[in-house]
Amino acid sequence: MCRPSTATAVLLLSALLAGGCSRNRSASGGGGAVVTLTYWTSTNRQEVALATELVGKWNRLHPKIQVRMQQLPVNQSTEEVIVAAVSAGTTPDICSNIWPGSVPEYARAGALVRLNQFADFDSLVRARMSEAAMAGFRSEDGNSYQIPWKTNPVMMIYNRQLFRRAGIANPPRTYSEYLADAGRLTFDENHDGVVDHWMGYRDVRPIWWQRFFDFYTLYCAAAGDRPIVEKGGVTADPQVCAEVFGFFAECFRNGFYPKTFFQFDPFIAGNVATEFVGPWTISYIKENYAGQIDYGIVPVPVPDSYRGPESTYGDHKCMVIFSTSRHPAEAWEFLKFLVNEEADLRLLQVASQIPVRRDIVWAPSYRSFFDANPDLRLFASQALTAREVGQSPDEKEIFDTISQVFEECSVYNRSTPNEAAAALLKRIGAILAWNR
Amino acid sequence: MMLRARSHGWLLSSPYLVYAAVFVVFPLAFSLYLVFHRWDGMAAPVFVGLGNLARLVQDPLFYRSILNTLEFLVIHIPLQIVFALLFAVALNSITWLRGFFRAVYFMPVVVSGVVVTILWQQLYSYDNGVLNTILTHLGLGRVPWVTSPALAMPSIALMATWKNVGLYTVMFLVGLQDIPAEMHEAARIDGATAVKRFLRITVPLLRPTMTLVVVLSTINGFSLFVEPYVMTGGGPLNSTLSTVLYIYNQGFYFGHLGYGAALGFVFALIILVVVLIQRKALESA
Numbered sequence: 091m092c093r094p095s096t097a098t099a100v101l102l103l104s105a106l107l108a109g110g111c112s113r114n115r116s117a118s119g120g121g122g123a124v125v126t127l128t129y130w131t132s133t134n135r136q137e138v139a140l141a142t143e144l145v146g147k148w149n150r151l152h153p154k155i156q157v158r159m160q161q162l163p164v165n166q167s168t169e170e171v172i173v174a175a176v177s178a179g180t181t182p183d184i185c186s187n188i189w190p191g192s193v194p195e196y197a198r199a200g201a202l203v204r205l206n207q208f209a210d211f212d213s214l215v216r217a218r219m220s221e222a223a224m225a226g227f228r229s230e231d232g233n234s235y236q237i238p239w240k241t242n243p244v245m246m247i248y249n250r251q252l253f254r255r256a257g258i259a260n261p262p263r264t265y266s267e268y269l270a271d272a273g274r275l276t277f278d279e280n281h282d283g284v285v286d287h288w289m290g291y292r293d294v295r296p297i298w299w300q301r302f303f304d305f306y307t308l309y310c311a312a313a314g315d316r317p318i319v320e321k322g323g324v325t326a327d328p329q330v331c332a333e334v335f336g337f338f339a340e341c342f343r344n345g346f347y348p349k350t351f352f353q354f355d356p357f358i359a360g361n362v363a364t365e366f367v368g369p370w371t372i373s374y375i376k377e378n379y380a381g382q383i384d385y386g387i388v389p390v391p392v393p394d395s396y397r398g399p400e401s402t403y404g405d406h407k408c409m410v411i412f413s414t415s416r417h418p419a420e421a422w423e424f425l426k427f428l429v430n431e432e433a434d435l436r437l438l439q440v441a442s443q444i445p446v447r448r449d450i451v452w453a454p455s456y457r458s459f460f461d462a463n464p465d466l467r468l469f470a471s472q473a474l475t476a477r478e479v480g481q482s483p484d485e486k487e488i489f490d491t492i493s494q495v496f497e498e499c500s501v502y503n504r505s506t507p508n509e510a511a512a513a514l515l516k517r518i519g520a521i522l523a524w525n526r
Numbered sequence: 527m528m529l530r531a532r533s534h535g536w537l538l539s540s541p542y543l544v545y546a547a548v549f550v551v552f553p554l555a556f557s558l559y560l561v562f563h564r565w566d567g568m569a570a571p572v573f574v575g576l577g578n579l580a581r582l583v584q585d586p587l588f589y590r591s592i593l594n595t596l597e598f599l600v601i602h603i604p605l606q607i608v609f610a611l612l613f614a615v616a617l618n619s620i621t622w623l624r625g626f627f628r629a630v631y632f633m634p635v636v637v638s639g640v641v642v643t644i645l646w647q648q649l650y651s652y653d654n655g656v657l658n659t660i661l662t663h664l665g666l667g668r669v670p671w672v673t674s675p676a677l678a679m680p681s682i683a684l685m686a687t688w689k690n691v692g693l694y695t696v697m698f699l700v701g702l703q704d705i706p707a708e709m710h711e712a713a714r715i716d717g718a719t720a721v722k723r724f725l726r727i728t729v730p731l732l733r734p735t736m737t738l739v740v741v742l743s744t745i746n747g748f749s750l751f752v753e754p755y756v757m758t759g760g761g762p763l764n765s766t767l768s769t770v771l772y773i774y775n776q777g778f779y780f781g782h783l784g785y786g787a788a789l790g791f792v793f794a795l796i797i798l799v800v801v802l803i804q805r806k807a808l809e810s811a
Binding site: 170173174176177195196198199200201282283284285286294295296297298348349350351352353483484486487490494497498501502504524 | 566567568569581644647648651652653654655659662668670673675758759760761762763764775778779780781
């Protein structure tokens with residue numbers, strides 16, 4: 091039998107527990123009380139180690155501003171976690187694993203602190219990147235809600251051993267060279283009638299973010315400064331779109347890329363000769379296959395007629411302060427600490443990831459690291475010109491459309507490259523019109 | 527005294543009432559509210575009237591996803607029923623290791639759908655899959671199981687049948703055991719062959735089970751999600767884009783929760799109509 095007094099006691103206990111939990115979220119107060127900030131970091135092992143080290147150091151140096159580090163709650167993607175947290179009002183003070191393409195959505199929802207309100211924002215940004223580069227991270231309302239923290243410029247890794255065996259001295263630079271080499275690097279090694287070595291491999295499933303590492307990387311390399319979408323309008327270069335669609339169409343039509351799904355990395359396994367990768371692949375190879383794979387790294391291929399500078403997709407991650415923070419000024423101080431010269435060096439040393447710094451390649455602080463890791467210097471040199479996705483709130487839907495058109499034209503040859511480019515621009519225009 | 531008894535009644539049923547209010551009534555009411563709003567899950571919802579429904583009517587991908595789901599059902603349900611019935615009859619007649627075989631057939635049902643899909647991805651892989659390796663060793667050509675727009679959905683239906691057939695086999699087994707043995711006995715004495723007994727006694731007497739199996743597998747089939755999500759992402763060329771996957775993409779990938787809610791409501795109505803027609807047809811057959 092449940093007496094009312096028992097039920098009341100249970101309710102009171104629940105209320106006390108709930109109150110206790112909510113009070114525990116951020117200890118703060120006036121008059122010299124300790125401010126506690128919550129910092130969400132990525133869940134990968136190296137970044138957790140880096141964050142633990144940096145937070146420990148900060149907490150020792152700043153007894154009045156203590157930071158509590160938490161790994162991002164487990165989910166399919168950081169974006170899903172952040173959307174849920176924004177909706178529930180449970181965002182941390184700072185997060186360092188933000189995809190720039192999602193920032194406009196959060197900013198539109200009023201979930202982010204405008205960083206250009208801080209007096210030293212401009213000087214901090216100028217020290218890290220050029221005005222032109224920063225423009226790509228500014229929201230359409232002209233404000234800045236993110237600090238670009240790190241980048242993983244995409245380059246082409248190639249298997250030197252396979253190239254040597256095929257009698258190819260140098261890796262390809264243009265689409266024609268790539269396709270010519272592909273004919274010699276796609277073969278049936280054990281002569282069982284089934285091709286088991288290919289020039290490259292891309293996941294053919296229409297998954298929007300997969301297109302960052304094929305279509306968009308090659309688009310960035312060939313289109314210079316023309317983003318896909320800017321200021322609410324479609325600005326993509328249809329000629330470049332057609333060339334990129336056409337290049338991949340040749341790869342799939344000739345069987346240089348398999349239409350399959352590998353549960354393992356086919357480059358590591360020696361089944362494909364080239365792959366478009368970020369510096370994470372180098373760290374992975376060094377950690378797990380040191381000395382076992384003879385590889386080289388070069389910029390991604392470009393159309394034969396291309397004469398501009400080298401560029402690529404940057405795969406940046408940014409830091410933001412959420413508007414639920416009760417201590418944005420203190421959060422800004424901590425954010426600056428996370429991107430200072432020493433912290434950036436530790437990012438290189440601990441996580442082998444490239445900090446967004448305009449002096450990264452030649453600054454004395456980083457020279458010895460790059461002397462010991464020449465592969466990463468190649469990625470760092472690409473970082474200076476690497477592009478990011480646009481600052482439209484519809485980036486995911488735009489990339490889903492790219493994925494659909496890529497599949498139609500490049501993978502299944504259902505449209506010509508020119509038709510695909512025209513369809514892409516039209517469909518993106520329709521998305522922008524619907525979401526406006 | 528009566529008042530006290532009534533309050534105890536409310537107290538005892540309160541866990542269910544709270545559950546229903548939080549997990550059924552509120553989500554349903556909120557979804558209905560979202561049908562008329564644009565909402566990204568973060569900013570305040572914006573009223574758009576019938577805008578989401580107007581978009582839905584003109585959305586070719588929604589119609590495509592409905593057709594894909596129906597294609598899945600048309601292949602999956604008959605396969606499911608035929609194999610489940612065959613397995614049930616076989617399992618009902620064996621006496622040797624009966625428990626073992628029943629467990630074996632039921633095992634895929636309890637394995638996670640994601641795990642099953644990843645395993646089948648390895649079987650179906652075009653260039654290095656187990657099935658195509660066997661076919662090429664037999665001197666036959668490779669089959670583009672999930673990379674051909676024409677074959678991808680049938681391949682998924684085949685995999686889903688393998689995964690779920692155990693559950694429906696158990697249902698048919700229960701139905702078979704309810705059929706009195708004397709009826710078969712009498713028919714046998716009268717000279718009816720095994721096939722005749724199966725068609726004239728077993729199948730008609732299994733009709734209630736059949737109705738249950740058809741309705742359950744229709745509802746489960748309409749909720750097709752894990753298999754295309756993991757295996758094909760809805761491709762190739764949207765040929766495996768199920769309606770639930772499309773709703774998920776709109777709601778959770780692209781942040782169109784209002785449009786996702788509109789799609790969900792219309793889809794629920796379609797399921798209701800199909801199940802009602804199915805029940806009517808099966809009961810009058």
